[in-house]
Amino acid sequence: MSDRPNILFINTDQHSWDAISAYGNRYLQTPNIDLLHRNGTSFSKSYCSDPVCAAARSSWATGLYTSETGVLFNGGHLHANIPDIGQVLRASGYRVFHCGKWHVPGRDVRESFDTLYYGRHNIGAGGAAFFDSASTHAVADFLTNYDGKEPFYLQIGYIDPHDVCEYLHNHEEKRIPNPIEQGILTEDDLPPLPENFHYDERETVLHRVCKRIDNQLIHEKIKKAVRNWDELHWRYLKWSYYRFIEKVDAEIGKVLSLLKQTSFCDRTLIVFSADHGESCGSHQLFQKFDLYEESVRVPFIVSCLGDEVDVGKDHMNETHFVSGVDLFPTVCDYADIEIPASCQGMSIKPIVEGKETAWREYAYVESNYWGRAVVTDEYKYVTEYKPKEVEDFIPPGPNSDRLGLVQLFSKQDDPWEKRNLAEQPEYQEVINSCRDKLLSQESQLNRQPITHKGPQNVISNWGRHLREYWENEI
Amino acid sequence: MNESNSLHWSFDYNHGSQKPDFAQELIQLLHEYIDNSSNADLNKDVGKHYCRQTYQILPNFWRGYVRQNNPEGTSYIGKVVVERQKHNGDTWKYNVHYQNSTNGEDIRLHFCCRDDDYRSLHESWNVEVNNSCVDQYSRLRCEGYFYKDTEIRLRYNDIEITVATLDDTLPITCRWALFDVIPKISEEIKKSAESLNIQLLDDLEQYRPKNTVGYLETIESPIPLDGYYLHGIGALPSYWWVDANNNVAIVSSVFETLVLRETVGDCP
Numbered sequence A: 001m002s003d004r005p006n007i008l009f010i011n012t013d014q015h016s017w018d019a020i021s022a023y024g025n026r027y028l029q030t031p032n033i034d035l036l037h038r039n040g041t042s043f044s045k046s047y048c049s050d051p052v053c054a055a056a057r058s059s060w061a062t063g064l065y066t067s068e069t070g071v072l073f074n075g076g077h078l079h080a081n082i083p084d085i086g087q088v089l090r091a092s093g094y095r096v097f098h099c100g101k102w103h104v105p106g107r108d109v110r111e112s113f114d115t116l117y118y119g120r121h122n123i124g125a126g127g128a129a130f131f132d133s134a135s136t137h138a139v140a141d142f143l144t145n146y147d148g149k150e151p152f153y154l155q156i157g158y159i160d161p162h163d164v165c166e167y168l169h170n171h172e173e174k175r176i177p178n179p180i181e182q183g184i185l186t187e188d189d190l191p192p193l194p195e196n197f198h199y200d201e202r203e204t205v206l207h208r209v210c211k212r213i214d215n216q217l218i219h220e221k222i223k224k225a226v227r228n229w230d231e232l233h234w235r236y237l238k239w240s241y242y243r244f245i246e247k248v249d250a251e252i253g254k255v256l257s258l259l260k261q262t263s264f265c266d267r268t269l270i271v272f273s274a275d276h277g278e279s280c281g282s283h284q285l286f287q288k289f290d291l292y293e294e295s296v297r298v299p300f301i302v303s304c305l306g307d308e309v310d311v312g313k314d315h316m317n318e319t320h321f322v323s324g325v326d327l328f329p330t331v332c333d334y335a336d337i338e339i340p341a342s343c344q345g346m347s348i349k350p351i352v353e354g355k356e357t358a359w360r361e362y363a364y365v366e367s368n369y370w371g372r373a374v375v376t377d378e379y380k381y382v383t384e385y386k387p388k389e390v391e392d393f394i395p396p397g398p399n400s401d402r403l404g405l406v407q408l409f410s411k412q413d414d415p416w417e418k419r420n421l422a423e424q425p426e427y428q429e430v431i432n433s434c435r436d437k438l439l440s441q442e443s444q445l446n447r448q449p450i451t452h453k454g455p456q457n458v459i460s461n462w463g464r465h466l467r468e469y470w471e472n473e474i
Numbered sequence B: 001m002n003e004s005n006s007l008h009w010s011f012d013y014n015h016g017s018q019k020p021d022f023a024q025e026l027i028q029l030l031h032e033y034i035d036n037s038s039n040a041d042l043n044k045d046v047g048k049h050y051c052r053q054t055y056q057i058l059p060n061f062w063r064g065y066v067r068q069n070n071p072e073g074t075s076y077i078g079k080v081v082v083e084r085q086k087h088n089g090d091t092w093k094y095n096v097h098y099q100n101s102t103n104g105e106d107i108r109l110h111f112c113c114r115d116d117d118y119r120s121l122h123e124s125w126n127v128e129v130n131n132s133c134v135d136q137y138s139r140l141r142c143e144g145y146f147y148k149d150t151e152i153r154l155r156y157n158d159i160e161i162t163v164a165t166l167d168d169t170l171p172i173t174c175r176w177a178l179f180d181v182i183p184k185i186s187e188e189i190k191k192s193a194e195s196l197n198i199q200l201l202d203d204l205e206q207y208r209p210k211n212t213v214g215y216l217e218t219i220e221s222p223i224p225l226d227g228y229y230l231h232g233i234g235a236l237p238s239y240w241w242v243d244a245n246n247n248v249a250i251v252s253s254v255f256e257t258l259v260l261r262e263t264v265g266d267c268p
Helices: A031-038 A053-062 A085-091 A128-143 A164-169 A205-211 A220-226 A231-260 A324-334 A425-443 A453-473 B022-037 B175-192
Strands: A006-012 A040-043 A095-100 A114-117 A152-157 A268-274 A300-303 A315-317 A363-367 A371-375 A379-384 A407-410 B050-059 B078-087 B091-100 B105-114 B121-131 B139-147 B151-156 B159-165 B196-202 B206-219 B225-232 B235-242 B248-252 B256-265
Touching: A006 A231, A006 A324, A031 A040, A031 A231, A031 A268, A031 A300, A053 A085, A053 A324, A085 A095, A085 A152, A085 A324, A095 A128, A114 A128, A128 A152, A128 A231, A128 B121, A128 B139, A164 A220, A164 A231, A205 A379, A205 A453, A231 A268, A231 B159, A231 B206, A231 B235, A268 A324, A363 A425, A371 A425, A379 A425, A407 A425, B022 B050, B022 B248, B022 B256, B078 B175, B091 B175, B105 B175, B159 B206, B175 B196, B175 B206, B175 B225, B175 B235, B175 B248, B206 B235
Parallel strands: A006 A152, A006 A268, A040 A315, A095 A114, A095 A152
Antiparallel strands: A040 A300, A268 A300, A363 A371, A371 A379, A379 A407, B050 B078, B050 B256, B078 B091, B091 B105, B105 B121, B121 B139, B139 B151, B151 B159, B196 B206, B206 B225, B225 B235, B235 B248, B248 B256
């Protein structure tokens, strides 16, 4: 039997950090994710690299930010010369398995992994109701048959709670009564409106064009539908979102129950995370594609149900900023593989083991190609690059001359991000400091030109809309 | 009610200019069912205490589905057959066959229920799944049973797990037995306006601790139907519509709508 641990990476889709009962949320029950928390270390300052499926997943797979992977939105394309986690682990002697959602366009998961289950067609967005239980079946088949001779890396990509998107699409062309009108729930059953339902409209141009204006770039039809919602509809959205999470928690529970009965449970490291969060009414937004906390802050738990992998138990780490780019180097570290020098992420293994280690002072997040955020202990800084006059298809940055509007929030005084401080002169130094951090981080990134026509067309189209808004509205 | 196609919002999944037209297909299926139900030949060789119902599975949204060999103008993605037969006077034996071309799984469930209003799950059961996708997972067998009447245990190959400790104040049934449970209790919950709580072993594998069933409303179009809802921990609302013959004619959940195609025998 190998000395190296098995590694099980369980991920959910569109799962906000606070939607876990062990973290104090009393409107849902997640006993199985709670079990992972009790047997491991959770990170409260955990951020995705980019709040949309394909982009965030490209960072998991490579340890790079999305400016580097080439997958800066769902239609992106992973650069062919970047190795992925499956290739690297397999080359080191691990058996590497994938099950469920992958969604890293440009890379065939079946070439990098042995696939336990990947659907009739490549599993993409939506369809948890069909695919998640099938994924659990595939994992049950695997766990009850694996001989344990070689260490394995298995990643399970559950789709829920992403089906909340289908719930939203369902409202596009019909009016669905709120649950009180339906008579199926009482007001007491529903979570309250988010604290930050009302918001500061001084947002970046990118955010307005993508998510606020008439004919916005992303999900215009849903926005039109929710304009007619009453307060109970918004609360029902959250109630429904939590049911999707309970559903996937139950799937995770079956996997953990089976794992516990295997001979290799004690030496299996479990990492749990999500690609991005869900706005669920905060700032009157739905889904993701934005840089507010609900969209970018995700669970990250490192756990072991046995005692042969050294992880701090029942611990909430509130100190270290963790990013989606950290999955790849962390897995390499546990697998005793040298972390590629190009990797932007850092191994969190020393932190989980309670050791001192040098660490980053802020989280860096990208969004919708031009959007950027830096999160420090004191402030959240959100900005954007202006689109180029002539697009060269090299992801923007670092270039202070091209930065656009700014949102600045105080983490201590305004955790719900309701008051943009950017226009107050006394915060100019804070903004300068955050901007320097942004540019410093970006100066370390290796950007390659986007060469595929599909992504180029998205960038050209979105860039045209942004330029028009800058010219006519600002 | 959607004025353009007369479908209730709970099972109206027409989406813009999508083809085939969901409403048209659903209404056609219902009318075919009504026409077939007057065909006495279907029941001539069927003994008492036997029932078989076949449902077509329609996709609720416009993307992500896989269809196989569909006739032109149809969008269905599979079917489910729910067969039950009374056994020894106080037990119903169920055989359910669920085929869904989208995820590639072909599932057969075999289980027993007591002859009570809630079709309480009884003794042991098994699930056989075959997967037609090209990946490693091709089949799975699961056996389940009650341990000391307080726990539900499942066995996959040689590994056994406990999936639930039962709440002894609530009946425990299976999603596929609800095709009999809801018609049985419908009058009672419609009259009382009270909802009822049950425990569910969804698909005989996934335990849902507390689900609520209640009356929704009555509609006259496309055919007269009484609507009921079901939701709970880990379960988004699904809507169950019972026709004048006390058969569940439509079940609408997040991703699929089941529409009754055929009833054979004397349904409980």
